[in-house]
Amino acid sequence: MRQHITAIAALLFSTLIFLMGNGLLGTLTPVRGHLAGFSEIAIGIIGSAYYAGFVFGCYAGPRLLRRIGHIRAFSVAAGITATSALLQPMAVNVGAWIFARVLFGFAASIVFMAIESWLNDRSTNETRGFVFSSYMAVNYGGLVIGQGFFVTGAPDSFELFNLAAIFYAVCLIPVAFTRLPQPSPPSVLRMRPMRIFRIAPVGVAGCAAVGFANGAVWTLAPLYAQGHGLKHGLLALFMIGFTLGGALMQVPAGRLSDRMDRRYLIAAVCFGAAALGLALAEFGGRGPITALVLMALLGTVVLPLYGLSVAHANDRLPRADFVEASATLLLTNALAAVIGPTFAAFVMARAGTQTLFIVTASTHLALALFTIIRIRMKEAPPQETREPFEPLPQQASPAALELDPRGPEAA
Numbered sequence: 164m165r166q167h168i169t170a171i172a173a174l175l176f177s178t179l180i181f182l183m184g185n186g187l188l189g190t191l192t193p194v195r196g197h198l199a200g201f202s203e204i205a206i207g208i209i210g211s212a213y214y215a216g217f218v219f220g221c222y223a224g225p226r227l228l229r230r231i232g233h234i235r236a237f238s239v240a241a242g243i244t245a246t247s248a249l250l251q252p253m254a255v256n257v258g259a260w261i262f263a264r265v266l267f268g269f270a271a272s273i274v275f276m277a278i279e280s281w282l283n284d285r286s287t288n289e290t291r292g293f294v295f296s297s298y299m300a301v302n303y304g305g306l307v308i309g310q311g312f313f314v315t316g317a318p319d320s321f322e323l324f325n326l327a328a329i330f331y332a333v334c335l336i337p338v339a340f341t342r343l344p345q346p347s348p349p350s351v352l353r354m355r356p357m358r359i360f361r362i363a364p365v366g367v368a369g370c371a372a373v374g375f376a377n378g379a380v381w382t383l384a385p386l387y388a389q390g391h392g393l394k395h396g397l398l399a400l401f402m403i404g405f406t407l408g409g410a411l412m413q414v415p416a417g418r419l420s421d422r423m424d425r426r427y428l429i430a431a432v433c434f435g436a437a438a439l440g441l442a443l444a445e446f447g448g449r450g451p452i453t454a455l456v457l458m459a460l461l462g463t464v465v466l467p468l469y470g471l472s473v474a475h476a477n478d479r480l481p482r483a484d485f486v487e488a489s490a491t492l493l494l495t496n497a498l499a500a501v502i503g504p505t506f507a508a509f510v511m512a513r514a515g516t517q518t519l520f521i522v523t524a525s526t527h528l529a530l531a532l533f534t535i536i537r538i539r540m541k542e543a544p545p546q547e548t549r550e551p552f553e554p555l556p557q558q559a560s561p562a563a564l565e566l567d568p569r570g571p572e573a574a
Contacts, residue, residue, distance in 0.1 A: 173337040173340060173341040174282055174341065176337045178278050179305045180330050180337075181241070181330065181331065183305045183312065183330050185271070185305070186305060186306035186311075187310065187313060188248055188267075189402075190309075190398070190399065191313060192206075192209065192210075193209075193382060193385045193386050196260065198318060201260075203383070203386065203509075203511045203512040205257045205508075206382065206386065206504075206508060207379075207382060207504040207506075208504075209257070209264050210504035211382075211500075211502070211503075212268065213264040213268040213271075214268060214374075214498075214501040215265055216270075217497055219272075221272050221276070221494060228273075237277040237278070239270075240270040241334055242332075243266055243270035244267055244270045244274065245332050247267040248327045251324055252325075275558070281343065285343060306406050309327075309330070310402045313395070355487070356494075359476060363479045363480065366473065366476025366479075366492060367492065368530055368533055369471065370469060370492040370493075370496040371496065371498075371499040372468075372529070373468050373496055374498065374499030375506075376503060376527060377503070379506070379507035379519060379522060380465070383511065385401075386511070387447070387517065387520070388454070390516035391448045392451070393454060397455070404462065405458050405462035405466075406462060406466075408462030409467065412466070412467050413470060413554035416467040417551075425475040425478065426537060426543070429468065430534040432465075432467070433531035433534065434528070436465045436468070439460050439461045439464065440523045440527065441520070444520040444524070445517075448517070467554070472492070473492050476492060477489065507523075
């Protein structure tokens with residue numbers, strides 16, 4: 164095992180550094196845009212631009228990896244992310260930032276795809292679970308550390324954008340030094356969303372709702388924090404609490420779902436998310452401690468929801484369809500995330516920043532009601548067809564799905 168850890172350490176270290184940049188830039192972009200006088204709608208569109216670029220990269224990435232190889236593709240994509248981070252403080256206008264975030268999303272998906280397919284290539288049936296859990300820990304750890312770096316500079320200066328660009332440049336170094344052979348490029352996966360919806364409508368609806376609501380939160384929650392008096396360090400803690408709460412609850416929620424019809428837990432989680440969203444809208448302005456606690460609690464319920472939805476869908480599908488189904492759900496999630504930030508920003512522009520969490524609460528409530536209707540219409544899948552829950556990163560490419568221990572490669 165020690166030898167295997169050493170072999171993939173460079174890939175995980177590069178991933179950690181890259182996600183530190185993502186955690187920092189994801190918080191910094193809406194804050195800096197707000198300070199520059201961008202409207203809520205403009206910031207929402209900028210957030211949607213990232214997810215649009217990400218979706219495009221998921222389709223173009225396999226072809227690029229096949230054409231130039233993993234190391235070159237990773238290097239090109241990391242260079243693009245550094246360039247787009249530096250472009251933002253150089254051209255502080257909405258059009259330039261939309262372009263920069265589309266470019267960044269496209270490149271980020273290729274970075275994830277190169278790393279994930281490489282990790283999958285280096286995994287065996289015995290080590291796949293360890294590699295996947297290590298990758299998940301690095302995902303959340305990198306985001307949390309990067310969000311913490313928000314306090315190291317002034318958001319209206321070049322400093323933090325430069326720091327994010329440094330992270331994207333430095334993440335090239337471990338990969339450049341690795342001796343691992345390059346894997347075969349990932350295949351272009353077939354997508355049949357209507358087939359998956361007919362078999363597991365709650366799974367598809369859940370992934371869409373998570374993308375819509377969480378895309379809005381990642382993009383616009385810093386504006387909510389600013390509007391409620393949370394500055395600098397408190398704003399960073401606000402986002403860290405959300406991320407860390409979700410990271411800590413992934414496994415407990417998943418293990419609980421293994422013992423029951425997952426739809427009951429999905430409905431319960433959605434009711435909890437709706438209640439906490441309404442609480443943030445109503446009471447978040449009463450003091451920083453209240454806002455921080457409520458946001459951390461919100462993270463504990465909304466971030467595991469994606470993994471629960473994917474797990475439910477795959478309970479109803481043959482194991483041979485796992486990668487195709489999970490890729491379809493991932494793209495469903497990402498497409499919904501393109502819409503969520505812009506829609507929520509329009510509502511916020513008309514009715515105030517607190518309505519961000521009214522939008523997310525309404526989304527979760529709708530999913531809860533739909534899930535209850537489906538429970539009454541369709542019985543639970545038989546226990547023998549169910550696979551144990553595995554946490555899933557929302558910000559991942561379809562290549563990560565082949566690394567999942569539930570996939571057909573591990574059968």
